[in-house]
Amino acid sequence: MGSQWSRDKVYLRAKHEGFRSRASFKLIEIQDKFAIIRRDDNIIDLGAAPGSWLQVLRTLTDGRVLGIDLNPIATLEGIDTIEGDLTEPVIQQKALEMLGSVSVVVCDAAPKLSGHKSYDQARAIALGEEALAFACNVLKPGGNFVIKSFQGVDFPELLGQTREHFYVVKTYSAKATRKGSTEIYVIGKNFKG
Numbered sequence: 001m002g003s004q005w006s007r008d009k010v011y012l013r014a015k016h017e018g019f020r021s022r023a024s025f026k027l028i029e030i031q032d033k034f035a036i037i038r039r040d041d042n043i044i045d046l047g048a049a050p051g052s053w054l055q056v057l058r059t060l061t062d063g064r065v066l067g068i069d070l071n072p073i074a075t076l077e078g079i080d081t082i083e084g085d086l087t088e089p090v091i092q093q094k095a096l097e098m099l100g101s102v103s104v105v106v107c108d109a110a111p112k113l114s115g116h117k118s119y120d121q122a123r124a125i126a127l128g129e130e131a132l133a134f135a136c137n138v139l140k141p142g143g144n145f146v147i148k149s150f151q152g153v154d155f156p157e158l159l160g161q162t163r164e165h166f167y168v169v170k171t172y173s174a175k176a177t178r179k180g181s182t183e184i185y186v187i188g189k190n191f192k193g
């Protein structure tokens with residue numbers, strides 16, 4: 001994280017409240033607005049490191065919470081983690097075995113940026129499609145899904161694919177997102193199964 005961001009208000013508030021990153025507030029906003037998580041949900045968080053969404057999720061459900069990331073996630077009480085690639089079927093299988101049944105999948109994963117806007121956007125959309133496939137493989141009917149994406153030429157395609165699998169689909173630009181970012185969240189409710 002560059003020094004440009006390290007002193008901004010959202011970052012400082014996250015640190016003050018004990019969250020591992022400013023991303024925590026985006027999930028809090030999404031839950032306040034869309035009520036995607038219920039008290040007994042088992043939840044998978046894709047692209048979960050360093051773990052601030054996991055911290056929020058732990059407060060929202062009494063069910064099991066599992067975080068998956070390419071990078072290690074420092075221990076959080078009451079949370080399971082897998083270090084691995086969300087696109088690999090073996091990781092998806094392992095996640096399902098660990099949780100048994102899954103009612104919510106959230107995904108804040110983002111590929112490393114190259115600086116080439118259209119290339120980065122295409123890779124982000126491709127990762128989003130992988131996350132959607134993951135969710136469709138593990139979710140039980142009626143389950144909910146949240147995914148981070150980026151607005152651009154390929155975004156409507158991802159939105160359309162999400163609509164094929166969920167009865168209700170909304171988009172949301174979080175207030176905690178940095179100004180000028182094209183970041184947008186897709187919320188899919190009520191998985192068709």
Ligand SMILES: C[S@@+](CC[C@H](N)C(=O)[O-])C[C@H]1O[C@@H](n2cnc3c(N)ncnc32)[C@H](O)[C@@H]1O
Nearest residue numbers: 023047049050051052053070085086108109110
């Ligand atoms: C913005 S961070 C997530 C922040 C997190 N929501 C939090 O609150 O702490 C994006 C993460 O996506 C992860 N990621 C990117 N591609 C991935 C993949 N194919 N499989 C698993 N994780 C991935 C990165 O390693 C990175 O940690």
